Amino acid sequence: MIELYGDCASDPPLGATARTLATLRADDVVYGLGVLALERRAKTLGLAVRDSAAHAALATALARLEARVELVQVADAWPTVLAARSVARADELVLAAERARGAFGHQYLTIAGAVATPAVRAADPLATVVELVAGAGGALVEDWVAVAGGAPAGRLVERTTQARELGPLVLILPAGHQIVRRLRTPLADWLLRAASACEGCRVCSDACPQPLAPHEIVWTLSTLRDDGVELLRALACTGCGLCDAMCPSTLSPRALVVDVRDRLVHGNVKGHANGSVKGHLNANAAGLDLALLTLRLGLAPYDRPVDVSLR
C-alpha cells in the first residue's frame, strides 16, 4: 500500500493549481515528495495525476531523478480519493521543496470565475483577495464574492482575506450565483428543507467516497428521531461536497454532516480517522465527471483558458 501520495489530481472545477505545478514544476513536486517522505517516515510513495501534460512532465522528472514513485493516472472526476496513510497536495509538495532549499514560500493558487483573466499565480502569502482579483485583470461584476476552495467544497471569505488562508483555489462569483446563495443559507434552513424534502433516496450515501452514510445523518437531524445512527461516523467526512452535487432535492447533506463533524472535533471526540487517511473507502463511489459537475454548479460560463505564467 502507498504510504504517502502526492496529489496532483484534485483540482476542483475551474481550479488549475495542481496540474500547473505538476506540469511546470515537476522536479520540485518530486523533490518535495521526497522531503515529506523523510518527515513522515513514508517508504512507499505515489503521485496521482489526471492531466496528460502533467503526467508526461512527472514521468520525465521521475526518470531524471531516478525516484521510486508510483505514478497513477486517475479519472477526470471529483473528488479524487486516495487510499494512503498520508496525502499532500501539489502546492504543499512545491512548498516543501522550496523550504528544503531555504527559499521563500509562495502561495500557489488559481484565481478564477468572474475575473477578466483566470490565472495560476505564485502569490505573496500576505496578498489580499482584492489584490489577487486586480492581478487577474479585475472582477467582471461589481458585487463579487470570494469562495476559498471553489465548489463544491469551498467557503465564503472576506475580500481582505490573505492568500495564505485561501488554499489552492479562490473562485470569484456574483453575489447572486447559486453557489454563493447556497453557502449563505443558514444551517437551520438546511434542516427545515431536509425535513420536508429529503426523499431518503440514499443517492448522497451511494456517492459518498467515505465510510459514512450522509442520508442517515440528514434523517436523524431533520426528524430528531434516535434510530441508533452512529453520528461519530461524521468524523470521516472530508467536506468534498459530492453529496450536495448529487442530491436530487438540492439539499445540503454536506452542511449537516460537516456541522456534526466540526462539533465532534471541537468537543475533542475521537472516532474514525478524519483527513486524508482512509482505511475503508466506499468502493462503489467513483466521483462525478468534472465536466458534468462544472455544468451542475453553474460554472460553465466561467470555464475559460487559464494564464499559467506563475508570476
Ligand code: SF4
Ligand atoms: S440525496 Fe438528498 S434527498 Fe436523497 S437521501 Fe440524500 S439528502 Fe435525502
Ligand code: SF4
Ligand atoms: S461532503 Fe462528506 S458526507 Fe458529503 S460526500 Fe463528501 S465526505 Fe461524504
